[in-house]
Amino acid sequence: MKKTQSPLIIRPGQIRRLNTNSGDRTTRYEAQKDCHKSKNPALRYIATAAKRVGGVFSFIFFRRKKADPTSSRDQVQSDTRHYQAGESPNFSSSRKLLRSRRASYDASPEVDSAKSRNSSAFEEICKGTGNFSSDNIIGEGGFGIVYKGKLNNGSVVAVKRAKRETHDQRLSAEFKNEILALSKIEHLSLVRFYGYLEHGDERLIVVEYVSNGTLREHLDGTLANGLEIGERLDIAIDVAHAITYLHTYTDPPIIHRDIKATNILITEKLRAKVADFGFARLATEDPGATHISTQIKGTAGYLDPEYLRTYQLTETSDVYSFGVLLVEMMTGRHPIESKRGLDERITIRWALKRLRDGEVVVAMDPRLRRSIASIQAVERVFKLARHCLAPSRSSRPSMRQCAEKLWEIRRELKENSTTSMPSTPSHSANAVERYARQSRLNVFGIEESDSLMFVSA
Numbered sequence: 510m511k512k513t514q515s516p517l518i519i520r521p522g523q524i525r526r527l528n529t530n531s532g533d534r535t536t537r538y539e540a541q542k543d544c545h546k547s548k549n550p551a552l553r554y555i556a557t558a559a560k561r562v563g564g565v566f567s568f569i570f571f572r573r574k575k576a577d578p579t580s581s582r583d584q585v586q587s588d589t590r591h592y593q594a595g596e597s598p599n600f601s602s603s604r605k606l607l608r609s610r611r612a613s614y615d616a617s618p619e620v621d622s623a624k625s626r627n628s629s630a631f632e633e634i635c636k637g638t639g640n641f642s643s644d645n646i647i648g649e650g651g652f653g654i655v656y657k658g659k660l661n662n663g664s665v666v667a668v669k670r671a672k673r674e675t676h677d678q679r680l681s682a683e684f685k686n687e688i689l690a691l692s693k694i695e696h697l698s699l700v701r702f703y704g705y706l707e708h709g710d711e712r713l714i715v716v717e718y719v720s721n722g723t724l725r726e727h728l729d730g731t732l733a734n735g736l737e738i739g740e741r742l743d744i745a746i747d748v749a750h751a752i753t754y755l756h757t758y759t760d761p762p763i764i765h766r767d768i769k770a771t772n773i774l775i776t777e778k779l780r781a782k783v784a785d786f787g788f789a790r791l792a793t794e795d796p797g798a799t800h801i802s803t804q805i806k807g808t809a810g811y812l813d814p815e816y817l818r819t820y821q822l823t824e825t826s827d828v829y830s831f832g833v834l835l836v837e838m839m840t841g842r843h844p845i846e847s848k849r850g851l852d853e854r855i856t857i858r859w860a861l862k863r864l865r866d867g868e869v870v871v872a873m874d875p876r877l878r879r880s881i882a883s884i885q886a887v888e889r890v891f892k893l894a895r896h897c898l899a900p901s902r903s904s905r906p907s908m909r910q911c912a913e914k915l916w917e918i919r920r921e922l923k924e925n926s927t928t929s930m931p932s933t934p935s936h937s938a939n940a941v942e943r944y945a946r947q948s949r950l951n952v953f954g955i956e957e958s959d960s961l962m963f964v965s966a
């Protein structure tokens with residue numbers, strides 16, 4: 510089991526609310542100006558702020574040993590300090606703990622030094638991102654803009670800055686969900702959480718920076734030249750391990766709820782780290798309960814139809830999304846291809862029909878090299894995906910079983926690759942059709958020479 514660190518809880522000071530009630534540019538500018546102002550010593554800022562009414566300052570920061578951004582797979586021991594403002598409406602499970610720790614900590618002399626750290630952390634983030642300079646923007650999602658930055662200890666980080674319009678109560682709770690979920694995890698294939706800062710209307714999440722883009726970008730070939738089948742399997746294994754960890758080893762279990770290719774970040778070594786717990790929700794702590802009821806969250810194309818129908822969320826909803834992801838990784842297509850004909854629009858339907866008809870090679874990503882070994886691997890992954898996508902939740906495998914199956918497929922691919930002949934490219938669409946006709950009978954009953962082809966995009 511994961512070893513959890515006890516957080517230190519500090520009651521927040523109340524601070525001046527920035528003039529940031531709207532989401533316009535002026536508001537942003539005010540907030541940025543404040544970055545400069547807060548170069549003042551932290552305590553001065555907090556002390557002034559505490560006298561005023563309005564905004565809430567909240568900061569959760571996980572002090573870790575200096576992280577080496579190049580060796581992100583190292584286990585990091587965390588000297589966790591946790592500063593939390595007010596009650597967290599969604600965190601009923603942690604409330605008792607928070608309250609008792611707060612009571613014993615409120616009057617502590619450590620409060621002053623912690624406040625000092627809070628403020629200097631904001632300053633650190635401002636400095637590390639060049640005051641949220643547009644040069645440091647690395648992406649944008651539903652939550653807001655993402656900046657690349659550097660902490661004082663040298664760690665390269667991604668700073669997610671919430672959009673103004675997301676600052677209503679509902680999204681604020683969602684934001685806190687992300688924090689709580691992130692703060693509980695520590696796994697090599699999960700994006701590491703460094704801290705959270707709430708400053709007036711500013712909400713920032715600081716996570717490990719993962720340098721090599723998203724899985725979707727790699728599948729699209731916008732970064733590098735796409736991924737080979739073995740690399741795709743390694744990535745799928747990493748994702749399966751990460752989700753297994755969330756489902757099995759965190760307490761209470763975490764259901765990710767938004768597994769998709771843009772949430773899989775890729776390292777320089779082409780391994781995966783699962784990101785974005787904005788939609789994550791802690792699973793029920795009641796061991797007797799089999800599901801939690803909740804609002805529908807997630808991304809179109811990846812959503813478990815059972816979850817959509819019943820509003821009941823279980824780990825098997827992640828398994829379903831993982832099935833969609835597997836098909837996406839093997840076909841290279843988006844889960845929904847709105848520009849294609851009706852029969853190809855929903856990628857999982859199209860791909861699983863190809864599987865049924867013995868035409869796996871037709872559904873294979875055109876970028877993938879064709880060989881007996883690779884076609885066999887894709888077929889086996891499709892079969893696993895079909896299992897994950899089973900309409901009945903009870904028929905779906907666990908994420909651990911998915912990981913084991915993928916290991917097996919990876920091992921066989923390696924063994925078969927060493928025994929089969931090298932692939933040669935063919936860009937002929939006729940060749941694909943010819944192959945498809947043959948493979949319809951039996952995809953593995955083909956002559957070795959028939960299997961040696963590429964298909965152009």
Ligand SMILES: Nc1ncnc2c1ncn2[C@@H]1O[C@H](COP(=O)(O)OP(=O)(O)OP(=O)(O)O)[C@@H](O)[C@H]1O
Nearest residue numbers: 647648649650651652655667716717718719771785
């Ligand atoms: N930890 C990170 N390291 C490097 N780049 C990141 C990191 N997190 C996010 N990004 C970049 O920022 C982009 C936006 O990320 P974000 O998580 O905000 O949204 P998303 O997952 O793409 O979309 P949505 O908000 O709809 O889920 C990502 O596509 C990625 O390019």
